[in-house]
Amino acid sequence: MNEHQHKEHSLLAADFNRNEPRVNWHDETLWWVRQKRDRMAWTLPEWEALREAASCIKHNVLGNLHDYLVEFERNAQQNGAVVHWAANAEEHNRIVLQLLREQGVKRMVKSKSMLTEECHLNPFLAENGIEVIDTDLGERIVQLAKEPPSHIVLPCIHKKKEEIGELFHEHLGTPAGNADPQFLTAAARQHLRKEFIQSRVAITGVNFAVAETGEMVVCTNEGNADMGAHLADVHIACMGIEKIIPKRHHLGVFLRLLARSATGQPITTYSSHFRKPKAGQQLHIVLVDNGRSRQLDRDDFRNSLKCIRCGACMNTCPVYRRSGGHSYHNAIAGPIGAILAPNLDMKEYADLPFASTLCGSCSNVCPVKIDIHQQLYKWRQVIVQEGHSKPAKAASMHAMNMVLSRPGLYKAAGGAGRWVMRAMPAVVNNKLNPWYKQREMPEAPKQSFADWYKKNRSK
Amino acid sequence: MSSREQILAAIKRNQPEQQELPVLDSFRHTEAGDPAAFRKVVETLGGQVYEITSYTEIQPLVAEHYTDVTRVVSIRPEYFPGAITGWQEGDGRQLEQVDLAIIPGQLGVAENGAIWITEQEIEVRVLPFITQHLAIVLPRTEILPTMHDAYARIWSPSAGFGVFIAGPSKTADIEQSLVLGAHGAKSLTVFLIG
Numbered sequence: 001m002n003e004h005q006h007k008e009h010s011l012l013a014a015d016f017n018r019n020e021p022r023v024n025w026h027d028e029t030l031w032w033v034r035q036k037r038d039r040m041a042w043t044l045p046e047w048e049a050l051r052e053a054a055s056c057i058k059h060n061v062l063g064n065l066h067d068y069l070v071e072f073e074r075n076a077q078q079n080g081a082v083v084h085w086a087a088n089a090e091e092h093n094r095i096v097l098q099l100l101r102e103q104g105v106k107r108m109v110k111s112k113s114m115l116t117e118e119c120h121l122n123p124f125l126a127e128n129g130i131e132v133i134d135t136d137l138g139e140r141i142v143q144l145a146k147e148p149p150s151h152i153v154l155p156c157i158h159k160k161k162e163e164i165g166e167l168f169h170e171h172l173g174t175p176a177g178n179a180d181p182q183f184l185t186a187a188a189r190q191h192l193r194k195e196f197i198q199s200r201v202a203i204t205g206v207n208f209a210v211a212e213t214g215e216m217v218v219c220t221n222e223g224n225a226d227m228g229a230h231l232a233d234v235h236i237a238c239m240g241i242e243k244i245i246p247k248r249h250h251l252g253v254f255l256r257l258l259a260r261s262a263t264g265q266p267i268t269t270y271s272s273h274f275r276k277p278k279a280g281q282q283l284h285i286v287l288v289d290n291g292r293s294r295q296l297d298r299d300d301f302r303n304s305l306k307c308i309r310c311g312a313c314m315n316t317c318p319v320y321r322r323s324g325g326h327s328y329h330n331a332i333a334g335p336i337g338a339i340l341a342p343n344l345d346m347k348e349y350a351d352l353p354f355a356s357t358l359c360g361s362c363s364n365v366c367p368v369k370i371d372i373h374q375q376l377y378k379w380r381q382v383i384v385q386e387g388h389s390k391p392a393k394a395a396s397m398h399a400m401n402m403v404l405s406r407p408g409l410y411k412a413a414g415g416a417g418r419w420v421m422r423a424m425p426a427v428v429n430n431k432l433n434p435w436y437k438q439r440e441m442p443e444a445p446k447q448s449f450a451d452w453y454k455k456n457r458s459k
Numbered sequence: 460m461s462s463r464e465q466i467l468a469a470i471k472r473n474q475p476e477q478q479e480l481p482v483l484d485s486f487r488h489t490e491a492g493d494p495a496a497f498r499k500v501v502e503t504l505g506g507q508v509y510e511i512t513s514y515t516e517i518q519p520l521v522a523e524h525y526t527d528v529t530r531v532v533s534i535r536p537e538y539f540p541g542a543i544t545g546w547q548e549g550d551g552r553q554l555e556q557v558d559l560a561i562i563p564g565q566l567g568v569a570e571n572g573a574i575w576i577t578e579q580e581i582e583v584r585v586l587p588f589i590t591q592h593l594a595i596v597l598p599r600t601e602i603l604p605t606m607h608d609a610y611a612r613i614w615s616p617s618a619g620f621g622v623f624i625a626g627p628s629k630t631a632d633i634e635q636s637l638v639l640g641a642h643g644a645k646s647l648t649v650f651l652i653g
Contacts, residue, residue, distance in 0.1 A: 029634070029635055032635070033635070046485075046486060049485070049486075050486070052481075053481045053483060053486075056478065056480070056481040057480060057481060059478045060477070060478050060479065060480045062474060062475055063474055063475050063476055063477035063478050064474070064477055065470050065474050066467055066470045066471045066474060069467065069470070070467070079619070085461070085462045085463035085466055086462060087462040087465055087466055091462060135642065136632070137630045137632040137633070137641060138630075138632035141632065141633075154631075154632065154635075155632070156632055156633075157635075159634075160634065161633050161634045161636075164633055181633035181634060181636035181638055182636075182638050184633055185630055185632075185633065185638040185640070185641060186640070188641075189640065189641065189642060192642060193555075193642070196642070197552055197555060213615075213616050215616060221628065221629050221630060221631075221641065222628055222629070222630050222641035222642045222643065223588045223628040223641060223642040223643025223644070224641070224642045226584075226585070226588040226622070226643065227585065227588050227589065227642050227643065230551055230584040230585035230588065230589075231550070231551050231552065231585055231589075233550075241466065241470070246480060247614075248610060248613075248614055248615070248616065249483070249607070249610040249611065249614050250483075251606070251610060252483070252486070252605070252606040252607040252609065252610040253483065253486075253607075255606050255623070256570075256571075256605070256606050256607075263631070265504075266500060266504075266570060266571035266572065266625070267568075267571040267572075267573050267606075267623065267625045268625070269504075269624065269625055269626050269627070269628055269629060269643070270588075270622055270623070270624060270625075270628075270643065271573070271622065271623040271625075272620070272621075272622045273616070273620065273621040273622065274620060275616050275618070275619050275620065275621075276619030276620070277619070278578075278584055278619065278620070280550075287466075289462075289466045289469070293466060293469035293470045293473055294469070294473070296469075296470060296473040296474055296475075297472070297473035299475075302475065
């Protein structure tokens with residue numbers, strides 16, 4: 001890709017920040033979810049031991065992924081499922097399209113799957129004349145608004161209820177001006193029940209796939225994955241290859257961590273274990289690589305594959321909370337998205353590892369102990385070395401390197417800089433200087449620290 | 460080379476050195492789960508719990524607490540005499556008009572209010588989701604402290620489908636306002652028996 005298809009994170013964040021009360025609301029709402037997570041975590045004395053166990057299990061998975069995938073495939077096939085392998089997003093989409101064409105369907109339901117977002121399945125199917133109805137309420141709302149989800153767990157966290165009321169008025173025929181969450185949810189329930197009843201094919205995501213049993217666990221609060229999958233003649237489950245866990249009892253660890261980390265609930269309402277297709281039903285499992293095996297080879301970044309998609313790193317991130325999910329222009333936003341995306345396309349997502357203060361809060365809340373902030377820092381090195389940093393930034397870093405490595409030049413430059421800031425402040429206090437944005441430049445002292453030290457040491 | 464072979468070869472080439480799995484025994488409990496704690500969590504999740512000593516108490520409690528229930532599916536006739544019969548016939552869509560389903564739960568988890576249910580008992584998978592209201596009959600003695608204890612019991616799958624259900628279906632997708640009754644059952648009642 002030669003040209004970026006979108007603005008970079010800092011500019012998109014600036015757009016989001018035009019409406020200050022709204023940014024504050026977004027920030028506070030997500031912080032409230034983070035606080036709920038804290039309260040839940042603190043009720044378990046073994047919380048840290050659980051995080052450590054989860055991280056170790058996932059580490060074991062990364063080291064045995066080949067064998068676990070083969071074991072999962074064998075058991076899934078014995079259970080009566082058909083297993084497909086997709087090397088990339090295009091192949092994933094082709095497989096799903098082929099299955100839908102075999103069924104002759106033009107419309108079907110899908111529950112939440114960040115993988116299908118990553119593969120851009122919905123637009124691909126739309127181009128091929130098949131309409132996907134997203135059934136998670138938040139996903140349905142952003143779908144009606146023709147937007148991508150802005151958060152992996154809370155897809156329409158950026159929307160106000162009045163806007164949702166408007167959308168429902170336009171698309172579902174609810175009364176204009178009604179923005180009551182209870183009423184709107186009831187309207188969506190009725191609307192989507194019709195879709196569930198009519199749909200012959202259902203796509204779901206997968207939270208965990210158990211090698212030992214060949215089963216898949218799907219977690220929802222709404223019950224939409226179950227309504228879709230149990231009523232459909234064909235259930236298609238799409239999953240990244242890193243969703244594998246070795247044994248069924250390991251679910252105990254992950255189900256204790258997932259919802260507590262995500263929304264501060266003790267567990268999701270439904271944790272559904274799909275092992276065999278129901279009588280007369282087809283069950284298809286699509287295993288997708290799409291860059292994951294490449295990430296597995298990167299010592300510094302492979303731990304990102306431990307992610308269980310809880311979204312805790314987003315809720316706590318001071319940058320995400322104030323820039324909004326869409327500013328990351330990637331299916332997965334926030335800190336975890338910023339370490340996954342450069343693996344998909346380093347040039348396209350070169351801005352994302354810089355969208356962080358490196359405060360480390362993401363790593364502190366991560367239930368599988370991914371060193372997210374350290375990976376953000378390491379991606380910056382890789383991106384600059386590979387030549388994907390912006391020319392202006394590269395040039396200024398180069399100049400700084402030249403000055404800082406030459407004491408004589410440093411002294412001369414300091415003197416010149418202080419003189420310029422005193423005599424002609426407009427040269428630095430202008431929009432061309434990125435440091436002047438939202439900051440006052442300091443008043444320049446008359447002498448340098450070195451001069452001051454020389455003068456005062458003699459006393 | 461097929462995608463399968465290509466993916467597996469790349470993984471084999473790139474996967475790091477193997478690390479042992481952790482031992483999880485320290486998370487297990489020897490004592491039984493606390494029914495009072497279980498009850499408290501279910502109520503926090505928006506469900507209600509009635510402690511009963513006989514199935515005959517179920518029908519009067521339903522009459523007392525539900526105003527909008529006429530079509531009742533009961534997995535066991537003794538839960539609710541006179542419930543619908545022949546409801547199993549069909550692909551699940553026949554259950555669209557069910558107001559209340561009363562089903563047995565295998566075990567409950569005190570730490571999170573989750574109840575384990577499998578296809579073996581419910582026969583039609585969609586039943587606990589498509590019904591407007593759900594009631595689960597759970598023996599008091601089958602409450603375990605945590606999810607680790609639950610999986611120690613159900614470590615080997617016995618059915619093609621199983622689900623932990625914790626509370627009624629819900630969503631907070633609209634401005635984080637909690638609303639009960641998203642796509643699954645709008646309410647959950649647990650009858651703790653024993």
